[in-house]
Amino acid sequence: MPKRSIQESQRNRSRQAFERACRVIPGGVNSPARAFGGVGGQPLFFVRGEGPYLFDIDGNRYLDYVGSWGPLILGHGHPRIVEAIQRTLRDGTTFGAPTELETQLAELIVELVPSIQMVRLVCSGTEAAMSAIRLARGFTGRDMIVKFSGCYHGHVDSLLVAAGSSATTLGVPNSPGVPRNATADTLLLRFNDLEQLRGAFQEWGDRIAGVVLEPVPGNMGLVMPLEEFLHELRRLTHNHGALLIFDEVITGFRVGLGGAQESYKQQPDITILGKIVGGGLPLGAYGGRADIMKKVMPAGPVFQAGTLSGNPLAVAAGLATLQQLRQHAPYAWLEQLCRTLVEGLGQSAGMVGLPHQLPRLGSMWTLFFNANPVTDYDTARTSDTKRFSLFFWGMLERGFYLPCSQFEAAFVSAAHTEELIAQTLSAAREALAEVLDHG
Ligand code: KE4
Helix, strand or coil: CCCCCCCHHHHHHHHHHHHHHHCCCHHHCCCHHHCCCCCCCCCCCEEEEEECEEEECCCCEEEECCHHHCCCCCCECCHHHHHHHHHHHCCCCCCCCCCHHHHHHHHHHHHHCCCCCEEEEECCHHHHHHHHHHHHHHHHCCCEEEEECCCCCCCCHHHCCCCCCHHHHCCCCCCCCCCHHHHCCEEEECCCCHHHHHHHHHHHHHHEEEEEECCCCCECECCCCCHHHHHHHHHHHHHHCCEEEEECCCCCCCCCCCHHHHHCCCCCCEEEECHHHHCCCCCEEEEECHHHHCCECCCCCECCCCCCCCCHHHHHHHHHHHHHHHHCCCHHHHHHHHHHHHHHHHHHHHHCCCCCECCEECCEECCECCCCCCCCHHHHCCCCHHHHHHHHHHHHCCCEECCCCCCCCEECCCCCCHHHHHHHHHHHHHHHHHHHHHC
8 A cells, every 4th residue: 555645746736726716616616515624725626436436637546435425325437327317318408397207216215215105306405405394394384493413404594503514614503694583493402412302392392393303413424323312303293293304315325225214213204315316416305294295386385496306317317326226235235344444443543542433324434533422513523623634634645535524424335345445444554643643
């Protein structure tokens, strides 16, 4: 394994591209999560992905543990997805009218996700979350929404309070531009805190329209839920006539075909989907009980619309992805690869005496530089982000691309192999030893 083979000097074209981008794009990026804000330095510019690999514009190759922040569970350029997009493209990209492809994808989502009886396709996770919140309020006639610190549901005004992901990375959980009244009905609780949850329902129960959460948060880094917390959430929402909304944009089709709700045997009222469901193209979805979904216009009065909602290209990519996952489920393989990776990382960190936490669920994982268990947003933020940054750069300069923030989940794809995991562990042993020396 080469030591630091991708030095600053080998990243000149990315540096020049970044300077050029900054002249016309805010921060040089189209999403802050890519800005390397949490690790310092400048983002890489990529030109190609192939299987488990990414290639930057300086010609460097990286083993990819980001997978475009989750969508690419099958790796880059899976032939079945590429062929589906190419075939669809020849007939057109969008009609602004219904296609049978959309119905096929909706039927497959209903088949795979236990709680979804009907579903609406949109263009992003944010749009799906925004619509799900509006639907919960329209269905219940109530205004209050409960969210949890550190959970991220896209850049929805009403949910941009103590949001995770890049909102945490950049330390701006409450964004300028969000008017106070937009969050006046958002009740913020601590994830995994049963007592606080019970107290909130005791005080506000009859005003709560819905509770939205990532059932297994990825946007604080990966945080495992207490099973009793999820169980109590279902009991309290049911008893108080509030809707339970699972944001499975990351976990949907990632931790299993039925997502986290299948793994934890939970039945939310509404599920938010994104990332994998679009197979790498812009697609989100929200779905749930038929009686709730029938409130969505034009079946019902709750408005939601979109020019490119369910567009043929994104739907073709999503359909091919879900069909591949259903026919050749990679979950046992992903479980094996990611377990080997995380166990190896734990041994290496332990050997050099680095305090660490290494939660894993299926093929999503996070290496927290933290001596204590990370159970919520507050404990996540006590992690040593300087050490994370040193590890990130040590791995990147050895050809391994990790999420550029302590507060994100990393992903193994079905295109990874045991040999590539072994190479990763070899590089990590060196990088972790350097973290100890410098951090
Ligand atoms: P999008 O609007 O980015 O498609 O989805 C928003 C969203 C909703 N819910 C969850 C649980 C999410 O994780 C996300 C988006 N995730 C971030 C990274 N964790 C996307 C990366 C980015 O913002 O560039």
